[in-house]
Amino acid sequence: MGNILRSKRFWLIAPAVVYIGFFMAIPLVQMAYVSILERGDYGGVNWGAFSFNAYVNFIFERDLMDNLVVNTDYIQIFLRSFGLSAMTMTFALLLGFPTAFYISTQPQGRRNLLIFLVTIPFWTNILVRNYAWMLLLRNGGLLDSLLNWAGMETGGLDILYTPYAVSIGLTYTYLPFMVLPIYASLEKLDHRLVEAAFDLGADKRRAMTRVILPLAAPGIAAGCILVVIPCLGAYVTPELLGGGKFMMIANLIGSQFGAARNWPFGAGLGFVLLAIVLISMMVYSLKFKSLPEEKI
Protein backbone atom coordinates (compact mmCIF):
# COMPACT_ATOMS: atom_id res chain seq x y z
CA MET A 1 0.00 0.00 0.00
CA GLY A 2 2.85 2.36 0.89
CA ASN A 3 4.27 1.76 -2.57
CA ILE A 4 1.03 2.65 -4.26
CA LEU A 5 0.70 5.91 -2.34
CA ARG A 6 4.21 6.94 -3.33
CA SER A 7 3.64 6.29 -7.03
CA LYS A 8 2.96 9.34 -9.15
CA ARG A 9 0.54 7.40 -11.28
CA PHE A 10 -1.76 6.80 -8.31
CA TRP A 11 -2.09 10.52 -7.66
CA LEU A 12 -2.73 11.22 -11.35
CA ILE A 13 -5.58 8.72 -11.65
CA ALA A 14 -7.06 9.10 -8.16
CA PRO A 15 -8.99 12.41 -8.53
CA ALA A 16 -11.13 11.21 -11.46
CA VAL A 17 -11.72 7.73 -10.05
CA VAL A 18 -12.48 8.97 -6.53
CA TYR A 19 -14.85 11.61 -7.92
CA ILE A 20 -16.81 9.08 -9.99
CA GLY A 21 -16.69 6.58 -7.15
CA PHE A 22 -18.04 9.03 -4.59
CA PHE A 23 -20.71 10.69 -6.71
CA MET A 24 -21.77 7.74 -8.86
CA ALA A 25 -20.74 4.30 -7.55
CA ILE A 26 -21.77 5.05 -3.96
CA PRO A 27 -25.11 6.59 -5.02
CA LEU A 28 -25.85 3.48 -7.13
CA VAL A 29 -25.16 1.18 -4.17
CA GLN A 30 -27.24 3.44 -1.96
CA MET A 31 -30.09 3.28 -4.49
CA ALA A 32 -30.09 -0.52 -4.22
CA TYR A 33 -30.22 -0.11 -0.42
CA VAL A 34 -33.12 2.37 -0.57
CA SER A 35 -35.10 -0.12 -2.68
CA ILE A 36 -35.32 -2.51 0.33
CA LEU A 37 -36.38 0.21 2.77
CA GLU A 38 -39.85 1.17 3.93
CA ARG A 39 -41.62 4.04 2.26
CA GLY A 40 -42.06 7.13 4.47
CA ASP A 41 -45.61 8.13 5.40
CA TYR A 42 -45.31 11.49 3.67
CA GLY A 43 -42.96 10.43 0.87
CA GLY A 44 -39.25 9.89 1.33
CA VAL A 45 -37.98 6.78 3.12
CA ASN A 46 -37.81 5.42 6.67
CA TRP A 47 -34.07 4.89 7.01
CA GLY A 48 -33.37 1.66 8.87
CA ALA A 49 -36.81 0.05 8.39
CA PHE A 50 -36.54 -2.79 5.90
CA SER A 51 -39.27 -3.94 3.55
CA PHE A 52 -39.54 -5.74 0.25
CA ASN A 53 -42.67 -3.81 -0.64
CA ALA A 54 -40.95 -2.12 -3.57
CA TYR A 55 -40.53 -5.47 -5.30
CA VAL A 56 -43.86 -6.91 -4.17
CA ASN A 57 -45.66 -3.79 -5.41
CA PHE A 58 -44.33 -4.41 -8.86
CA ILE A 59 -46.63 -7.40 -9.33
CA PHE A 60 -49.19 -7.22 -6.54
CA GLU A 61 -51.35 -4.59 -4.94
CA ARG A 62 -53.56 -4.71 -1.84
CA ASP A 63 -57.28 -4.63 -2.47
CA LEU A 64 -59.87 -3.22 -0.07
CA MET A 65 -59.92 -6.46 1.92
CA ASP A 66 -56.12 -6.23 2.32
CA ASN A 67 -55.54 -9.26 0.09
CA LEU A 68 -52.69 -9.30 -2.41
CA VAL A 69 -54.02 -9.27 -5.96
CA VAL A 70 -52.04 -9.26 -9.18
CA ASN A 71 -51.68 -5.80 -10.72
CA THR A 72 -50.50 -5.80 -14.33
CA ASP A 73 -50.06 -2.01 -14.75
CA TYR A 74 -46.32 -2.00 -14.15
CA ILE A 75 -45.70 -5.21 -16.05
CA GLN A 76 -47.47 -3.62 -19.00
CA ILE A 77 -45.15 -0.62 -18.85
CA PHE A 78 -42.14 -2.95 -18.85
CA LEU A 79 -43.52 -4.99 -21.76
CA ARG A 80 -44.28 -1.80 -23.70
CA SER A 81 -40.72 -0.59 -23.11
CA PHE A 82 -39.25 -3.87 -24.30
CA GLY A 83 -41.58 -3.93 -27.32
CA LEU A 84 -40.80 -0.35 -28.34
CA SER A 85 -37.07 -0.96 -27.84
CA ALA A 86 -37.15 -4.10 -30.00
CA MET A 87 -39.08 -2.23 -32.70
CA THR A 88 -36.62 0.66 -32.56
CA MET A 89 -33.70 -1.74 -32.79
CA THR A 90 -35.22 -3.37 -35.88
CA PHE A 91 -35.85 -0.07 -37.67
CA ALA A 92 -32.39 1.18 -36.70
CA LEU A 93 -30.77 -2.01 -38.01
CA LEU A 94 -32.73 -1.93 -41.30
CA LEU A 95 -31.65 1.67 -41.88
CA GLY A 96 -28.29 1.56 -40.14
CA PHE A 97 -26.63 -1.45 -41.75
CA PRO A 98 -27.05 -0.31 -45.38
CA THR A 99 -25.93 3.18 -44.39
CA ALA A 100 -22.82 1.89 -42.62
CA PHE A 101 -22.09 -0.30 -45.65
CA TYR A 102 -22.56 2.62 -48.02
CA ILE A 103 -20.19 4.80 -45.98
CA SER A 104 -17.55 2.08 -45.79
CA THR A 105 -17.39 1.80 -49.59
CA GLN A 106 -16.76 5.52 -50.07
CA PRO A 107 -13.32 7.15 -50.56
CA GLN A 108 -11.48 8.05 -47.32
CA GLY A 109 -12.16 11.81 -47.17
CA ARG A 110 -15.83 11.38 -47.92
CA ARG A 111 -16.13 8.63 -45.28
CA ASN A 112 -14.90 10.91 -42.49
CA LEU A 113 -17.36 13.59 -43.53
CA LEU A 114 -20.30 11.16 -43.63
CA ILE A 115 -19.41 9.67 -40.24
CA PHE A 116 -19.22 13.19 -38.86
CA LEU A 117 -22.71 13.88 -40.27
CA VAL A 118 -23.99 10.74 -38.53
CA THR A 119 -22.63 11.90 -35.16
CA ILE A 120 -23.79 15.56 -35.22
CA PRO A 121 -27.40 14.95 -34.11
CA PHE A 122 -26.11 12.98 -31.09
CA TRP A 123 -24.50 16.14 -29.74
CA THR A 124 -27.61 18.28 -30.10
CA ASN A 125 -30.18 18.68 -27.35
CA ILE A 126 -32.54 15.73 -27.05
CA LEU A 127 -35.54 17.96 -26.22
CA VAL A 128 -34.93 19.99 -29.34
CA ARG A 129 -34.66 16.88 -31.53
CA ASN A 130 -37.92 15.49 -30.19
CA TYR A 131 -39.60 18.88 -30.38
CA ALA A 132 -38.68 19.01 -34.08
CA TRP A 133 -40.62 15.77 -34.54
CA MET A 134 -43.62 17.31 -32.79
CA LEU A 135 -43.56 20.04 -35.46
CA LEU A 136 -43.47 17.40 -38.20
CA LEU A 137 -46.02 14.96 -36.84
CA ARG A 138 -48.76 17.06 -35.22
CA ASN A 139 -52.10 17.65 -36.87
CA GLY A 140 -51.63 20.54 -39.28
CA GLY A 141 -47.89 19.89 -39.09
CA LEU A 142 -45.60 19.43 -42.03
CA LEU A 143 -46.36 15.77 -42.72
CA ASP A 144 -50.11 16.35 -42.41
CA SER A 145 -50.03 19.39 -44.72
CA LEU A 146 -47.90 17.52 -47.22
CA LEU A 147 -50.31 14.57 -47.37
CA ASN A 148 -53.30 16.89 -47.71
CA TRP A 149 -51.55 18.82 -50.45
CA ALA A 150 -50.87 15.55 -52.26
CA GLY A 151 -54.61 14.98 -52.30
CA MET A 152 -55.04 12.67 -49.31
CA GLU A 153 -57.79 13.89 -47.02
CA THR A 154 -56.23 12.96 -43.71
CA GLY A 155 -58.62 15.05 -41.64
CA GLY A 156 -55.86 15.35 -39.11
CA LEU A 157 -53.17 12.70 -39.05
CA ASP A 158 -53.59 11.88 -35.34
CA ILE A 159 -50.17 10.31 -35.12
CA LEU A 160 -48.59 12.55 -32.47
CA TYR A 161 -49.12 11.19 -28.92
CA THR A 162 -49.35 7.58 -30.16
CA PRO A 163 -46.86 4.72 -29.76
CA TYR A 164 -46.02 5.20 -33.47
CA ALA A 165 -44.78 8.71 -32.78
CA VAL A 166 -42.75 7.43 -29.81
CA SER A 167 -41.24 4.73 -32.01
CA ILE A 168 -40.33 7.20 -34.78
CA GLY A 169 -38.74 9.49 -32.21
CA LEU A 170 -36.78 6.70 -30.50
CA THR A 171 -35.44 5.45 -33.83
CA TYR A 172 -34.41 8.99 -34.72
CA THR A 173 -32.73 9.57 -31.37
CA TYR A 174 -30.68 6.37 -31.20
CA LEU A 175 -29.98 5.64 -34.89
CA PRO A 176 -26.38 6.95 -34.82
CA PHE A 177 -25.52 4.32 -32.16
CA MET A 178 -26.36 1.62 -34.70
CA VAL A 179 -24.34 3.04 -37.59
CA LEU A 180 -21.05 3.76 -35.78
CA PRO A 181 -20.14 0.27 -34.47
CA ILE A 182 -21.30 -1.45 -37.69
CA TYR A 183 -19.19 0.99 -39.69
CA ALA A 184 -16.21 0.25 -37.42
CA SER A 185 -16.57 -3.49 -38.15
CA LEU A 186 -17.02 -3.01 -41.90
CA GLU A 187 -14.08 -0.64 -42.10
CA LYS A 188 -11.76 -3.30 -40.69
CA LEU A 189 -13.20 -5.97 -42.99
CA ASP A 190 -10.68 -7.33 -45.50
CA HIS A 191 -12.27 -6.64 -48.90
CA ARG A 192 -10.24 -9.44 -50.46
CA LEU A 193 -12.37 -11.95 -48.58
CA VAL A 194 -15.44 -10.61 -50.34
CA GLU A 195 -13.69 -10.62 -53.69
CA ALA A 196 -12.56 -14.19 -53.06
CA ALA A 197 -16.20 -15.13 -52.49
CA PHE A 198 -17.11 -13.57 -55.84
CA ASP A 199 -14.22 -15.36 -57.55
CA LEU A 200 -15.47 -18.64 -56.12
CA GLY A 201 -18.80 -18.05 -57.79
CA ALA A 202 -20.85 -16.53 -55.00
CA ASP A 203 -23.60 -14.20 -56.14
CA LYS A 204 -24.17 -10.91 -54.31
CA ARG A 205 -26.75 -12.28 -51.92
CA ARG A 206 -24.43 -15.09 -50.86
CA ALA A 207 -21.41 -12.80 -50.52
CA MET A 208 -23.53 -10.62 -48.26
CA THR A 209 -25.06 -13.35 -46.10
CA ARG A 210 -22.10 -15.73 -45.94
CA VAL A 211 -19.14 -13.34 -45.79
CA ILE A 212 -19.99 -9.71 -45.02
CA LEU A 213 -22.74 -10.19 -42.41
CA PRO A 214 -20.86 -12.80 -40.31
CA LEU A 215 -17.73 -10.62 -40.28
CA ALA A 216 -19.78 -7.58 -39.25
CA ALA A 217 -21.55 -9.52 -36.47
CA PRO A 218 -19.64 -7.99 -33.51
CA GLY A 219 -20.47 -4.51 -34.81
CA ILE A 220 -24.12 -5.42 -35.39
CA ALA A 221 -24.41 -6.87 -31.88
CA ALA A 222 -22.73 -3.80 -30.37
CA GLY A 223 -25.07 -1.53 -32.33
CA CYS A 224 -28.14 -3.43 -31.14
CA ILE A 225 -27.04 -3.19 -27.49
CA LEU A 226 -26.15 0.47 -27.81
CA VAL A 227 -29.62 1.20 -29.25
CA VAL A 228 -31.69 -1.00 -26.93
CA ILE A 229 -30.09 0.14 -23.66
CA PRO A 230 -30.70 3.88 -23.95
CA CYS A 231 -34.12 3.04 -25.45
CA LEU A 232 -35.12 1.11 -22.33
CA GLY A 233 -34.09 4.15 -20.28
CA ALA A 234 -35.70 6.74 -22.60
CA TYR A 235 -37.42 9.52 -20.69
CA VAL A 236 -37.81 12.51 -23.00
CA THR A 237 -39.27 10.87 -26.12
CA PRO A 238 -42.27 9.17 -24.44
CA GLU A 239 -42.82 12.34 -22.43
CA LEU A 240 -42.97 14.64 -25.48
CA LEU A 241 -44.04 12.47 -28.44
CA GLY A 242 -46.21 10.16 -26.33
CA GLY A 243 -47.69 13.14 -24.51
CA GLY A 244 -47.14 11.38 -21.17
CA LYS A 245 -49.89 8.88 -22.05
CA PHE A 246 -47.55 6.04 -23.01
CA MET A 247 -45.21 5.64 -20.07
CA MET A 248 -41.99 3.75 -20.46
CA ILE A 249 -39.80 2.46 -17.60
CA ALA A 250 -37.96 5.76 -17.12
CA ASN A 251 -41.20 7.75 -16.89
CA LEU A 252 -42.52 5.31 -14.29
CA ILE A 253 -39.28 5.72 -12.31
CA GLY A 254 -39.43 9.49 -12.63
CA SER A 255 -43.05 9.65 -11.48
CA GLN A 256 -42.10 7.88 -8.21
CA PHE A 257 -39.98 10.91 -7.37
CA GLY A 258 -42.70 13.34 -8.44
CA ALA A 259 -46.42 12.91 -7.90
CA ALA A 260 -46.39 9.28 -6.68
CA ARG A 261 -43.67 9.91 -4.05
CA ASN A 262 -42.72 6.27 -3.58
CA TRP A 263 -38.93 6.45 -3.45
CA PRO A 264 -38.21 2.80 -2.56
CA PHE A 265 -40.33 1.67 -5.52
CA GLY A 266 -38.55 4.13 -7.84
CA ALA A 267 -35.17 2.97 -6.52
CA GLY A 268 -36.16 -0.68 -7.04
CA LEU A 269 -37.20 0.00 -10.64
CA GLY A 270 -33.95 1.87 -11.22
CA PHE A 271 -32.00 -1.04 -9.82
CA VAL A 272 -33.80 -3.51 -12.12
CA LEU A 273 -33.07 -1.29 -15.15
CA LEU A 274 -29.41 -1.01 -14.14
CA ALA A 275 -29.19 -4.80 -13.70
CA ILE A 276 -30.61 -5.37 -17.21
CA VAL A 277 -28.00 -3.01 -18.66
CA LEU A 278 -25.05 -4.51 -16.79
CA ILE A 279 -26.06 -8.07 -17.60
CA SER A 280 -26.36 -7.37 -21.33
CA MET A 281 -22.97 -5.64 -21.26
CA MET A 282 -21.46 -8.65 -19.52
CA VAL A 283 -22.97 -11.12 -21.99
CA TYR A 284 -21.59 -9.03 -24.86
CA SER A 285 -18.10 -8.74 -23.38
CA LEU A 286 -17.95 -12.49 -22.64
CA LYS A 287 -18.84 -13.25 -26.24
CA PHE A 288 -16.80 -10.59 -28.06
CA LYS A 289 -14.04 -9.85 -25.49
CA SER A 290 -14.70 -6.11 -25.46
CA LEU A 291 -17.34 -3.64 -24.35
CA PRO A 292 -19.86 -2.49 -26.99
CA GLU A 293 -18.73 1.13 -26.38
CA GLU A 294 -15.25 0.28 -27.56
CA LYS A 295 -16.62 -0.30 -31.04
CA ILE A 296 -17.40 3.37 -31.53
Added chain:
Amino acid sequence: MKVDASNPLWRFRGITSTAMFFFAYLYLPIVVLIALSFNENRLATIWTGFTTDWYLVALSNDDMLRAAQNSLVVAVSATVIATIAATLAAMGMTRGRFRGENGVSAMLVLPLLVPEIVTAIATLLFFVAIGIKLGLLTIIVAHTVFCIPFAYLPIRARLEGMDPSLAEAANDLYANEWQAFKRVTLPLLWPGILSGAMLSFIISLDDFVISYFVGGAGATTLPIYIFGMIRIGITPEVNAISAMMLLVSIIFVSVSFLIDRIRY
Protein backbone atom coordinates in the same frame (compact mmCIF):
# COMPACT_ATOMS: atom_id res chain seq x y z
CA MET B 1 -12.33 -1.72 -46.16
CA LYS B 2 -10.68 -0.11 -49.18
CA VAL B 3 -12.75 -0.77 -52.23
CA ASP B 4 -13.09 0.58 -55.70
CA ALA B 5 -16.62 1.95 -55.53
CA SER B 6 -16.85 2.10 -59.32
CA ASN B 7 -16.58 -1.69 -59.47
CA PRO B 8 -20.14 -2.94 -60.05
CA LEU B 9 -19.51 -5.96 -57.82
CA TRP B 10 -19.52 -3.62 -54.81
CA ARG B 11 -22.93 -2.25 -55.67
CA PHE B 12 -25.62 -4.02 -53.68
CA ARG B 13 -29.22 -3.27 -54.47
CA GLY B 14 -30.90 -0.72 -52.20
CA ILE B 15 -27.74 0.33 -50.36
CA THR B 16 -27.36 3.81 -51.83
CA SER B 17 -31.06 4.62 -51.70
CA THR B 18 -31.30 3.52 -48.05
CA ALA B 19 -28.28 5.64 -47.16
CA MET B 20 -29.87 8.65 -48.90
CA PHE B 21 -33.10 8.05 -47.00
CA PHE B 22 -31.10 7.75 -43.78
CA PHE B 23 -29.45 11.14 -44.16
CA ALA B 24 -32.73 12.75 -45.19
CA TYR B 25 -34.43 11.28 -42.10
CA LEU B 26 -31.56 12.47 -39.90
CA TYR B 27 -31.51 16.03 -41.15
CA LEU B 28 -35.12 16.75 -42.18
CA PRO B 29 -36.30 17.61 -38.62
CA ILE B 30 -33.29 19.85 -38.03
CA VAL B 31 -33.78 21.74 -41.29
CA VAL B 32 -37.54 22.10 -40.73
CA LEU B 33 -37.03 23.42 -37.19
CA ILE B 34 -34.52 26.04 -38.30
CA ALA B 35 -36.70 27.06 -41.27
CA LEU B 36 -39.82 27.42 -39.09
CA SER B 37 -37.95 29.57 -36.58
CA PHE B 38 -37.84 32.24 -39.33
CA ASN B 39 -41.53 31.85 -40.17
CA GLU B 40 -43.63 34.96 -39.67
CA ASN B 41 -46.85 33.01 -39.03
CA ARG B 42 -47.70 32.70 -35.34
CA LEU B 43 -49.91 29.62 -35.49
CA ALA B 44 -49.41 26.82 -37.96
CA THR B 45 -46.64 25.39 -40.02
CA ILE B 46 -47.84 27.44 -43.01
CA TRP B 47 -45.12 29.65 -44.42
CA THR B 48 -46.25 33.27 -44.63
CA GLY B 49 -42.98 35.14 -44.77
CA PHE B 50 -39.45 35.55 -43.42
CA THR B 51 -38.84 37.23 -40.07
CA THR B 52 -36.22 37.30 -37.34
CA ASP B 53 -38.74 38.69 -34.82
CA TRP B 54 -39.03 35.45 -32.84
CA TYR B 55 -35.33 35.58 -32.09
CA LEU B 56 -35.75 39.10 -30.75
CA VAL B 57 -38.72 37.96 -28.64
CA ALA B 58 -36.71 35.03 -27.29
CA LEU B 59 -33.62 37.10 -26.55
CA SER B 60 -35.60 39.69 -24.60
CA ASN B 61 -37.22 37.04 -22.39
CA ASP B 62 -35.65 37.52 -18.95
CA ASP B 63 -36.58 34.05 -17.63
CA MET B 64 -34.97 32.44 -20.64
CA LEU B 65 -31.81 34.53 -20.22
CA ARG B 66 -31.57 33.63 -16.52
CA ALA B 67 -31.92 29.95 -17.38
CA ALA B 68 -29.26 30.30 -20.09
CA GLN B 69 -26.96 31.99 -17.57
CA ASN B 70 -27.46 29.11 -15.12
CA SER B 71 -26.67 26.63 -17.88
CA LEU B 72 -23.46 28.48 -18.72
CA VAL B 73 -22.34 28.56 -15.07
CA VAL B 74 -22.98 24.81 -14.76
CA ALA B 75 -21.34 23.89 -18.06
CA VAL B 76 -18.21 25.99 -17.48
CA SER B 77 -17.71 24.72 -13.90
CA ALA B 78 -18.33 21.07 -14.78
CA THR B 79 -16.07 21.32 -17.84
CA VAL B 80 -13.14 22.86 -15.98
CA ILE B 81 -13.22 20.32 -13.12
CA ALA B 82 -13.85 17.34 -15.42
CA THR B 83 -11.16 18.30 -17.94
CA ILE B 84 -8.47 18.71 -15.27
CA ALA B 85 -9.36 15.37 -13.63
CA ALA B 86 -9.59 13.65 -17.04
CA THR B 87 -6.22 15.01 -18.26
CA LEU B 88 -4.47 13.78 -15.11
CA ALA B 89 -6.18 10.39 -15.34
CA ALA B 90 -5.32 9.99 -19.03
CA MET B 91 -1.65 10.72 -18.28
CA GLY B 92 -1.65 8.18 -15.46
CA MET B 93 -3.34 5.54 -17.60
CA THR B 94 -0.91 5.73 -20.55
CA ARG B 95 2.27 4.92 -18.57
CA GLY B 96 2.22 1.20 -19.37
CA ARG B 97 -0.01 -1.49 -17.86
CA PHE B 98 -0.67 -2.08 -14.16
CA ARG B 99 -2.64 -4.36 -11.88
CA GLY B 100 -6.33 -3.46 -11.68
CA GLU B 101 -6.15 -1.40 -14.86
CA ASN B 102 -9.35 -2.88 -16.28
CA GLY B 103 -11.27 -1.99 -13.14
CA VAL B 104 -9.99 1.58 -13.21
CA SER B 105 -10.84 1.89 -16.92
CA ALA B 106 -14.35 0.60 -16.27
CA MET B 107 -14.80 3.12 -13.46
CA LEU B 108 -13.73 5.98 -15.75
CA VAL B 109 -16.39 5.11 -18.34
CA LEU B 110 -19.04 3.99 -15.81
CA PRO B 111 -21.06 7.21 -16.32
CA LEU B 112 -21.49 6.26 -20.01
CA LEU B 113 -22.87 2.80 -19.18
CA VAL B 114 -25.52 3.70 -16.60
CA PRO B 115 -28.89 4.83 -18.03
CA GLU B 116 -29.44 8.54 -17.46
CA ILE B 117 -32.62 8.12 -15.45
CA VAL B 118 -30.85 5.74 -13.05
CA THR B 119 -27.96 8.19 -12.58
CA ALA B 120 -30.49 10.95 -12.01
CA ILE B 121 -32.47 9.27 -9.23
CA ALA B 122 -29.44 7.63 -7.57
CA THR B 123 -27.71 11.02 -7.39
CA LEU B 124 -30.90 12.67 -6.14
CA LEU B 125 -31.28 10.07 -3.37
CA PHE B 126 -27.61 10.52 -2.46
CA PHE B 127 -27.87 14.30 -2.12
CA VAL B 128 -31.04 13.98 -0.05
CA ALA B 129 -29.42 11.35 2.20
CA ILE B 130 -26.33 13.43 2.97
CA GLY B 131 -28.47 16.53 3.35
CA ILE B 132 -27.15 18.85 0.62
CA LYS B 133 -29.68 21.42 -0.55
CA LEU B 134 -30.65 20.79 -4.18
CA GLY B 135 -29.69 23.59 -6.56
CA LEU B 136 -27.06 24.73 -9.05
CA LEU B 137 -24.27 23.23 -6.93
CA THR B 138 -25.79 19.74 -7.01
CA ILE B 139 -26.28 20.07 -10.79
CA ILE B 140 -22.61 21.02 -11.22
CA VAL B 141 -21.46 18.04 -9.13
CA ALA B 142 -23.67 15.62 -11.09
CA HIS B 143 -22.63 17.06 -14.48
CA THR B 144 -18.94 16.79 -13.63
CA VAL B 145 -19.39 13.04 -13.18
CA PHE B 146 -20.67 12.39 -16.71
CA CYS B 147 -18.35 15.02 -18.26
CA ILE B 148 -15.24 13.16 -17.06
CA PRO B 149 -15.49 10.26 -19.59
CA PHE B 150 -16.39 12.66 -22.43
CA ALA B 151 -13.21 14.64 -21.71
CA TYR B 152 -11.13 11.55 -20.89
CA LEU B 153 -11.67 9.57 -24.10
CA PRO B 154 -10.33 12.12 -26.65
CA ILE B 155 -7.39 13.05 -24.38
CA ARG B 156 -6.52 9.39 -23.87
CA ALA B 157 -6.75 8.71 -27.61
CA ARG B 158 -4.39 11.59 -28.35
CA LEU B 159 -1.88 10.42 -25.74
CA GLU B 160 -1.95 6.88 -27.13
CA GLY B 161 -1.07 8.21 -30.57
CA MET B 162 1.82 10.27 -29.20
CA ASP B 163 5.43 9.16 -29.61
CA PRO B 164 6.76 8.42 -26.06
CA SER B 165 10.33 8.98 -27.22
CA LEU B 166 9.66 12.74 -27.43
CA ALA B 167 9.22 13.09 -23.66
CA GLU B 168 12.13 10.70 -23.14
CA ALA B 169 14.30 12.87 -25.38
CA ALA B 170 13.37 15.89 -23.25
CA ASN B 171 14.46 13.95 -20.15
CA ASP B 172 17.75 12.98 -21.82
CA LEU B 173 18.31 16.66 -22.52
CA TYR B 174 18.09 17.35 -18.77
CA ALA B 175 14.51 18.62 -18.65
CA ASN B 176 12.94 17.76 -15.30
CA GLU B 177 9.54 16.10 -15.31
CA TRP B 178 7.59 19.36 -15.05
CA GLN B 179 9.60 21.00 -17.84
CA ALA B 180 9.18 17.96 -20.07
CA PHE B 181 5.43 18.09 -19.46
CA LYS B 182 5.11 21.83 -20.01
CA ARG B 183 7.40 22.13 -23.03
CA VAL B 184 6.83 18.81 -24.82
CA THR B 185 3.78 16.81 -23.72
CA LEU B 186 1.33 19.69 -23.20
CA PRO B 187 1.93 21.43 -26.56
CA LEU B 188 1.35 18.08 -28.28
CA LEU B 189 -1.65 17.22 -26.11
CA TRP B 190 -3.61 20.49 -26.15
CA PRO B 191 -5.79 19.65 -29.18
CA GLY B 192 -6.98 16.54 -27.30
CA ILE B 193 -7.62 18.53 -24.12
CA LEU B 194 -9.46 21.31 -25.95
CA SER B 195 -11.52 18.83 -27.95
CA GLY B 196 -12.45 16.89 -24.79
CA ALA B 197 -13.32 20.11 -22.96
CA MET B 198 -15.61 21.25 -25.77
CA LEU B 199 -17.42 17.92 -25.85
CA SER B 200 -17.92 18.07 -22.05
CA PHE B 201 -19.18 21.61 -22.33
CA ILE B 202 -21.77 20.75 -24.96
CA ILE B 203 -22.91 17.55 -23.24
CA SER B 204 -23.41 19.51 -20.00
CA LEU B 205 -25.16 22.41 -21.75
CA ASP B 206 -27.58 19.99 -23.45
CA ASP B 207 -28.33 17.75 -20.47
CA PHE B 208 -31.95 17.65 -19.38
CA VAL B 209 -32.82 14.50 -17.43
CA ILE B 210 -30.12 14.68 -14.75
CA SER B 211 -30.52 18.44 -14.19
CA TYR B 212 -34.28 18.02 -13.98
CA PHE B 213 -34.03 15.55 -11.11
CA VAL B 214 -31.07 16.84 -9.11
CA GLY B 215 -31.78 20.55 -9.57
CA GLY B 216 -34.74 20.91 -7.24
CA ALA B 217 -37.25 23.71 -7.67
CA GLY B 218 -34.96 26.75 -7.74
CA ALA B 219 -32.34 25.86 -10.32
CA THR B 220 -33.70 26.18 -13.85
CA THR B 221 -31.25 25.47 -16.65
CA LEU B 222 -32.02 26.24 -20.29
CA PRO B 223 -33.18 22.68 -21.21
CA ILE B 224 -35.46 22.61 -18.13
CA TYR B 225 -36.90 25.97 -19.20
CA ILE B 226 -37.42 24.72 -22.77
CA PHE B 227 -39.12 21.56 -21.46
CA GLY B 228 -41.56 23.73 -19.49
CA MET B 229 -42.31 25.82 -22.59
CA ILE B 230 -42.83 22.78 -24.85
CA ARG B 231 -45.30 21.34 -22.34
CA ILE B 232 -47.37 24.52 -22.56
CA GLY B 233 -47.44 24.41 -26.33
CA ILE B 234 -45.71 24.83 -29.67
CA THR B 235 -44.86 28.50 -30.22
CA PRO B 236 -42.55 30.33 -32.63
CA GLU B 237 -40.53 31.50 -29.62
CA VAL B 238 -39.71 27.88 -28.69
CA ASN B 239 -38.72 27.32 -32.33
CA ALA B 240 -36.26 30.21 -32.13
CA ILE B 241 -34.73 29.14 -28.79
CA SER B 242 -34.46 25.53 -30.02
CA ALA B 243 -32.82 26.60 -33.27
CA MET B 244 -30.27 28.62 -31.31
CA MET B 245 -29.47 25.62 -29.08
CA LEU B 246 -29.07 23.44 -32.16
CA LEU B 247 -26.67 25.87 -33.81
CA VAL B 248 -24.55 26.26 -30.67
CA SER B 249 -24.20 22.46 -30.40
CA ILE B 250 -23.40 21.99 -34.08
CA ILE B 251 -20.77 24.76 -34.06
CA PHE B 252 -19.10 23.41 -30.92
CA VAL B 253 -18.97 19.83 -32.18
CA SER B 254 -17.65 20.90 -35.58
CA VAL B 255 -14.88 23.00 -34.00
CA SER B 256 -14.02 20.17 -31.60
CA PHE B 257 -13.85 17.75 -34.54
CA LEU B 258 -11.56 20.10 -36.50
CA ILE B 259 -9.26 20.69 -33.50
CA ASP B 260 -8.96 16.96 -32.95
CA ARG B 261 -7.67 16.55 -36.50
CA ILE B 262 -4.72 18.92 -35.95
CA ARG B 263 -1.60 16.86 -36.58
CA TYR B 264 1.03 16.13 -33.98
